[in-house]
Amino acid sequence: MNIRKIPAVTANNVQNSPIDNSVQKTPKTTELSIKEFSDMESNFAPGHGSCSGCGFPMIVRTVLKAAGKNTIAAVATGCLEVTSTQYPRSAWKIPCIHSLFENSAATISGAESAYRALKRKGKVKENLNFVVFAGDGGTYDIGLQSLSGMLERGHKVVFVCYDNGAYQNTGNQRSSGTPYSAHTTTTPVGKAIKGNMLFRKDIVRIAAAHNIPYVAQAAVHNWQDLFEKAKKAFSANGPAFLNVFSPCQLNWGTPTDMAIDISKLAVNSNFWPLFEIENGKYKLNYKPSSTAPLEEFLKQQKRFRHLLLPENKQYLENLRKKVNEEWDKLLKQCNEGA
Amino acid sequence: MIPEQMRRESSNEARGGVRMKKVALTGAHASAEAMKQINPDVVPVYPITPQTPMMEKFCYFKAEGEVDTEVVLVESEHSVMSVAVGASAAGARVMTASSSQGISLMNEVLSVASGSRLPILMNVVNRAVSAPLNIHCDQCSTMSVRDLGWVQLFAETSQEAYDLTLIGMKLAEAMKNPVMVCQDGFITSHCVEILEILEQEKARKYVGDYNPKNKLLDVNNPMTFGAWQMPSHYMDTKIEQQKALMDAFKEYPKAAKEYEAVSKRSYGFLEEYKMKDAEAVIVTTGSAAGTTKAVIDRMRDKGKKVGLLKIVLMRPFPYNEIANVLSKAKAACILDRAVAFGGNAPLYGDVMQACYSLNKKPKISGSVFGLGGRELYEEQIEKIFNDLLAGKNTEEYVK
Numbered sequence: 222m223n224i225r226k227i228p229a230v231t232a233n234n235v236q237n238s239p240i241d242n243s244v245q246k247t248p249k250t251t252e253l254s255i256k257e258f259s260d261m262e263s264n265f266a267p268g269h270g271s272c273s274g275c276g277f278p279m280i281v282r283t284v285l286k287a288a289g290k291n292t293i294a295a296v297a298t299g300c301l302e303v304t305s306t307q308y309p310r311s312a313w314k315i316p317c318i319h320s321l322f323e324n325s326a327a328t329i330s331g332a333e334s335a336y337r338a339l340k341r342k343g344k345v346k347e348n349l350n351f352v353v354f355a356g357d358g359g360t361y362d363i364g365l366q367s368l369s370g371m372l373e374r375g376h377k378v379v380f381v382c383y384d385n386g387a388y389q390n391t392g393n394q395r396s397s398g399t400p401y402s403a404h405t406t407t408t409p410v411g412k413a414i415k416g417n418m419l420f421r422k423d424i425v426r427i428a429a430a431h432n433i434p435y436v437a438q439a440a441v442h443n444w445q446d447l448f449e450k451a452k453k454a455f456s457a458n459g460p461a462f463l464n465v466f467s468p469c470q471l472n473w474g475t476p477t478d479m480a481i482d483i484s485k486l487a488v489n490s491n492f493w494p495l496f497e498i499e500n501g502k503y504k505l506n507y508k509p510s511s512t513a514p515l516e517e518f519l520k521q522q523k524r525f526r527h528l529l530l531p532e533n534k535q536y537l538e539n540l541r542k543k544v545n546e547e548w549d550k551l552l553k554q555c556n557e558g559a
Numbered sequence: 560m561i562p563e564q565m566r567r568e569s570s571n572e573a574r575g576g577v578r579m580k581k582v583a584l585t586g587a588h589a590s591a592e593a594m595k596q597i598n599p600d601v602v603p604v605y606p607i608t609p610q611t612p613m614m615e616k617f618c619y620f621k622a623e624g625e626v627d628t629e630v631v632l633v634e635s636e637h638s639v640m641s642v643a644v645g646a647s648a649a650g651a652r653v654m655t656a657s658s659s660q661g662i663s664l665m666n667e668v669l670s671v672a673s674g675s676r677l678p679i680l681m682n683v684v685n686r687a688v689s690a691p692l693n694i695h696c697d698q699c700s701t702m703s704v705r706d707l708g709w710v711q712l713f714a715e716t717s718q719e720a721y722d723l724t725l726i727g728m729k730l731a732e733a734m735k736n737p738v739m740v741c742q743d744g745f746i747t748s749h750c751v752e753i754l755e756i757l758e759q760e761k762a763r764k765y766v767g768d769y770n771p772k773n774k775l776l777d778v779n780n781p782m783t784f785g786a787w788q789m790p791s792h793y794m795d796t797k798i799e800q801q802k803a804l805m806d807a808f809k810e811y812p813k814a815a816k817e818y819e820a821v822s823k824r825s826y827g828f829l830e831e832y833k834m835k836d837a838e839a840v841i842v843t844t845g846s847a848a849g850t851t852k853a854v855i856d857r858m859r860d861k862g863k864k865v866g867l868l869k870i871v872l873m874r875p876f877p878y879n880e881i882a883n884v885l886s887k888a889k890a891a892c893i894l895d896r897a898v899a900f901g902g903n904a905p906l907y908g909d910v911m912q913a914c915y916s917l918n919k920k921p922k923i924s925g926s927v928f929g930l931g932g933r934e935l936y937e938e939q940i941e942k943i944f945n946d947l948l949a950g951k952n953t954e955e956y957v958k
Contacts, residue, residue: 290778291778292778293649293775293776293778295645302787303787306783306785306786306787307786307787307788307789308786308787308788308789308792309786309792310786311783311786313781313783314781315778315781316775316776316777316778316781316782316783316784317781317782317783317784318645318648318775318783318784318785319783319784319785319786319787320641320644320645320668320671320675320785321641321667321668321671323637324637324638324641324644324668327633327637327638327641327642327645328641328642328644328645329645330631330633330638330641330642330645331601331603331631331641331642331643331644331645331646331647331648331649331651331653332645332646332648332649332775332776333645334601334629334631334642334645334646334651335600335601335629335645335646335647335649335650335651335653335776336649336776337629338600338601338627338628338629338651339600339649339650339651339776341627342600344650344770345650345776347778349776349778366634366635366637366638367634367635367637367638367641369634370633370634370635370638373634374631374632374633
């Protein structure tokens with residue numbers, strides 16, 4: 222295995238004991254160049270089976286770079302799990318556990334509780350980090366109860382939702398993370414109904430309502446932001462939750478080389494704002510200098526293409542209205558001027 | 560054949576000079592006492608009647624500092640078993656308890672626990688399943704998960720619930736397989752009985768320290784737990800799992816024998832009560848065995864050759880041993896405190912299969928009793944014995 226030189230910043234990898242109440246300083250990522258970042262040891266190996274142009278491998282690698290080697294991962298059933306853990310191979314160079322679809326938060330709660338017990342008894346020496354990766358189905362929907370339990374109980378775990386907006390592993394069925402008007406196989410665009418007629422569940426604020434120390438929304442294209450948020454999440458004195466925008470070229474109907482562009486457009490059009498809630502305080506992490514038209518984001522994706530037809534203008538305006546309302550609400554919460 | 564030491568003729572003889580503490584406990588508290596003595600690393604907790612007093616008692620032990628377990632108060636039984644799986648995979652000793660709807664809710668995680676070969680000990684308090692809602696005793700929920708790869712041990716009394724919890728923990732870790740220790744709701748779980756418990760050090764020494772080879776928390780030897788398998792591997796894994804579960808036939812006698820050495824109480828796959836010359840036999844499991852024994856004593860006084868075959872090890876099912884014992888009987892009634900809708904009652908079906916290979920089969924009938932806590936009276940058992948002795952079939956339902 223080619224172990225590359227690890228830049229100085231990783232020496233600060235935050236590995237709190239769960240009993241340790243101190244909050245460590247977050248290293249500044251601005252010191253890190255893209256070259257240094259990409260040279261950092263990644264504990265998610267290449268050769269996994271995800272689609273070309275999929276968003277989540279980049280998310281997993283970035284989060285694991287922030288976490289360091291002494292990290293235990295749990296994955297929910299889904300795209301990431303099936304593409305990275307086909308027996309007898311595994312893409313995980315750190316310990317990893319998969320149990321079921323809805324229980325990744327409970328599973329890691331068990332592992333983290335075992336860590337507390339075994340650390341106390343001297344049976345585990347290292348300081349360990351704990352992380353969960355789940356899709357939006359395993360987070361917003363079937364996994365919400367066990368996620369809520371994990372957050373409420375205060376397990377020191379970072380829960381990362383790679384949000385690709387539907388049940389993509391089973392072939393693009395609507396989840397409660399599916400955007401308004403998106404085409405999925407269970408909300409197909411037809412003559413009578415134009416895709417998903419419900420707005421997304423506000424999972425970030427639901428997580429924040431558990432009064433946990435750190436919650437953030439990120440997107441795959443902005444690695445500095447995601448890396449920094451992951452660092453903060455692992456240094457938080459308690460549970461942390463990251464919701465990360467993760468394009469799915471296969472079922473969004475985008476070219477395979479567009480994940481980063483789509484992600485940028487999602488943020489620049491205010492469809493997917495980058496923000497964080499640290500100890501209850503909202504902060505906007507990125508404000509586009511000029512907001513991209515929503516149509517620019519939508520037109521790249523087959524799942525939204527019907528919105529650009531004149532007869533569907535009403536649905537486009539519904540979505541635009543919601544995006545604007547959410548953006549204004551966020552600006553207020555972040556004490557930012559419009 | 561059952562090894563001689565695995566046969567247990569119940570008796571009241573003195574315990575060979577072993578000092579034992581006598582206490583009055585309900586079945587639930589007896590199991591909690593055994594859990595306290597084991598002092599497991601992690602115990603996920605969720606309340607459900609009639610299991611609740613067991614976990615309440617354990618949380619009391621935690622609050623009093625008598626255990627240093629990580630008690631995880633989860634939000635559902637699905638998460639109980641999920642936490643148990645995560646903690647056990649991590650390398651911790653894990654115990655928990657549940658009943659009925661809780662067992663149903665955690666059903667899919669039970670298969671993960673056994674398929675991942677995780678030595679979790681769960682005390683199950685047998686209770687009916689909805690609908691209609693009923694919190695009282697029967698074994699339907701417990702029987703409904705008997706084929707999911709867990710070892711199942713059934714206790715008749717508080718004493719057995721206590722003993723089997725200790726034996727079950729040792730067995731689970733020896734086999735690398737999860738174990739359920741089942742006791743009847745209310746009848747056993749809530750009734751106070753006198754039992755003998757081990758001194759704490761002896762109990763802890765018997766169960767021993769737990770240091771599994773493969774641990775999720777071992778970052779220096781990273782492993783992936785729960786990888787999925789294509790048809791090229793899955794079937795072989797399941798065959799290995801089946802073989803591993805059958806190890807109970809070797810490991811359970813070992814664990815029971817070691818337990819006998821410290822407790823002077825012996826446990827087998829089965830308990831035979833006045834079976835040597837018995838012509839009419841009741842086969843059952845759990846608390847109904849106690850009532851049956853009382854009836855047998857009375858009928859024996861009148862010269863009736865009646866006996867009881869109580870099943871302790873429900874999974875893996877000791878087919879050969881049961882066939883061997885029943886080969887000498889003229890008639891047997893399989894008493895199930897459970898139904899299997901659309902098929903034979905669970906125990907009845909299993910015992911029928913066990914006897915299929917016998918050249919000389921007893922006349923076997925099956926009766927379902929006690930659903931949702933319906934009482935079973937001595938007169939009803941006596942009638943079953945009299946029907947068997949008269950060569951008649953017993954009634955389908957004991958109502």
